[in-house]
Amino acid sequence: xxxxxxxxxxxxxxxxxxxxxxxxxxxxxxxxxxxxxxxxxxxxxxxxxxxxxxxxxxxxxxxxxxxxxxxxxxxxxxxxxxxxxxxxxxxxxxxxxxxxxxxxxxxxxxxxxxxxxxxxxxxxxxxxxxxxxxxxxxxxxxxxxxxxxxxxxxxxxxxxxxxxxxxxxxxxxxxxxxxxxxxxxxxxxxxxxxxxxxxxxxxxxxxxxxxxxxxxxxxxxxxxxxxxxxxxxxxxxxxxxx
Amino acid sequence: xxxxxxxxxxxxxxxxxxxxxxxxxxxxxxxxxxxxxxxxxxxxxxxxxxxxxxxxxxxxxxxxxxxxxxxxxxxxxxxxxxxxxxxxxxxxxxxxxxxxxxxxxxxxxxxxxxxxxxxxxxxxxxxxxxxxxxxxxxxxxxxxxxxxxxxxxxxxxxxxxxxxxxxxxxxxxxxxxxxxxxxxxxxxxxxxxxxxxxxxxxxxxxxxxxxxxx
Numbered sequence: 001x002x003x004x005x006x007x008x009x010x011x012x013x014x015x016x017x018x019x020x021x022x023x024x025x026x027x028x029x030x031x032x033x034x035x036x037x038x039x040x041x042x043x044x045x046x047x048x049x050x051x052x053x054x055x056x057x058x059x060x061x062x063x064x065x066x067x068x069x070x071x072x073x074x075x076x077x078x079x080x081x082x083x084x085x086x087x088x089x090x091x092x093x094x095x096x097x098x099x100x101x102x103x104x105x106x107x108x109x110x111x112x113x114x115x116x117x118x119x120x121x122x123x124x125x126x127x128x129x130x131x132x133x134x135x136x137x138x139x140x141x142x143x144x145x146x147x148x149x150x151x152x153x154x155x156x157x158x159x160x161x162x163x164x165x166x167x168x169x170x171x172x173x174x175x176x177x178x179x180x181x182x183x184x185x186x187x188x189x190x191x192x193x194x195x196x197x198x199x200x201x202x203x204x205x206x207x208x209x210x211x212x213x214x215x216x217x218x219x220x221x222x223x224x225x226x227x228x229x230x231x232x233x234x235x236x237x238x239x240x241x242x
Numbered sequence: 243x244x245x246x247x248x249x250x251x252x253x254x255x256x257x258x259x260x261x262x263x264x265x266x267x268x269x270x271x272x273x274x275x276x277x278x279x280x281x282x283x284x285x286x287x288x289x290x291x292x293x294x295x296x297x298x299x300x301x302x303x304x305x306x307x308x309x310x311x312x313x314x315x316x317x318x319x320x321x322x323x324x325x326x327x328x329x330x331x332x333x334x335x336x337x338x339x340x341x342x343x344x345x346x347x348x349x350x351x352x353x354x355x356x357x358x359x360x361x362x363x364x365x366x367x368x369x370x371x372x373x374x375x376x377x378x379x380x381x382x383x384x385x386x387x388x389x390x391x392x393x394x395x396x397x398x399x400x401x402x403x404x405x406x407x408x409x410x411x412x413x414x415x416x417x418x419x420x421x422x423x424x425x426x427x428x429x430x431x432x433x434x435x436x437x438x439x440x441x442x443x444x445x446x447x448x449x450x451x452x453x454x455x456x
Binding site: 001002003005006009010012013014016017019020021024 | 374381399403
């Protein structure tokens with residue numbers, strides 16, 4: 001009788017544990033979602049601030065410099081012209097950054113187009129050749145959250161390649177298989193040890209973002225032979241938050 | 243001369259107590275109390291054995307051991323339980339301790355402390371059931387077989403449940419006057435006693451293992 005009671009208790013406890021785990025997962029998911037929302041909102045605020053405030057101030061400085069340069073003669077005028085050119089470059093860079101950080105571009109622009117635009121900028125870097133291939137025109141269900149998160153993850157991965165990989169080739173592929181979307185970012189850089197704790201944390205962040213949209217992350221890296229990161233977004237009735 | 247059963251029982255008690263002492267600092271308050279109880283039980287069983295050999299009656303020390311067990315087990319459950327379950331358990335344990343104490347003072351100390359043992363068994367069964375209920379209400383991620391409470395409560399339920407049953411059977415046999423108690427009833431209590439301290443050992447081990455992951 002006592003043994004039966006204990007066995008029944010074990011089964012009941014397992015059920016309670018399962019319910020607890022589901023609740024905990026939901027809470028974690030909600031927490032991650034709010035974190036992403038806050039992060040996204042912050043990026044949007046910075047983007048607006050860059051465009052509206054800093055951009056305006058720089059334009060004003062540019063106008064003032066142009067005004068002052070009229071009353072000067074060479075060589076001072078040439079120095080001011082140089083400063084003016086630098087401000088124009090800075091303004092363009094800032095507009096590009098503001099555009100990259102903002103949210104408004106996401107809704108109408110398909111994911112492959114967003115990635116391709118970034119890759120064109122990355123490709124201008126010396127010593128890095130980029131290859132891009134996409135089999136899809138956009139995400140199947142036009143899921144905005146998935147699109148934003150996949151794009152941000154691509155940005156983080158490509159930024160890692162530029163900063164740490166010492167690669168000469170960066171290859172990005174997007175393909176679709178049975179409704180699932182695969183995003184692969186591959187480089188021929190120095191690779192890393194998969195067990196490295198510091199890198200592990202970076203990939204933990206990526207994994208958390210993947211969890212949010214129900215995607216999976218696979219990392220293959222060999223020291224001296226490059227790294228391939230594959231993100232798979234499965235076909236789902238309802239993945240992520242719209 | 244001690245029997246083989248007694249030596250094995252004392253060895254198990256000693257191993258459990260020694261394990262508890264070695265990892266004492268890694269334990270929570272209630273598990274430290276359990277270690278203290280096992281140490282006291284080891285000591286008292288040794289004294290019981292000596293007194294029985296020297297004076298042919300160790301019931302007075304048995305009375306003391308049962309009272310100590312009531313106090314310690316009540317304190318452990320009080321630490322482990324929370325909310326309404328603790329509010330139910332505290333007055334119950336005080337009441338049962340008072341009755342047991344009164345019985346010890348009022349009755350002859352030379353008699354077997356059967357009523358006190360029954361009260362202890364009742365208290366521990368209630369405490370274990372409340373603790374099991376609390377586990378169901380507030381589950382944790384740790385697998386059940388690695389939880390202190392599971393082993394502690396399971397051991398208690400098996401031993402004290404069997405003790406309750408055997409005492410009830412003895413009472414019935416006394417009333418019916420059917421002769422000597424069957425040998426198996428003693429053996430059941432002995433086996434359950436082994437199981438109790440084995441489960442206490444595993445409970446302490448689970449607590450120490452959990453400490454590593456905290």
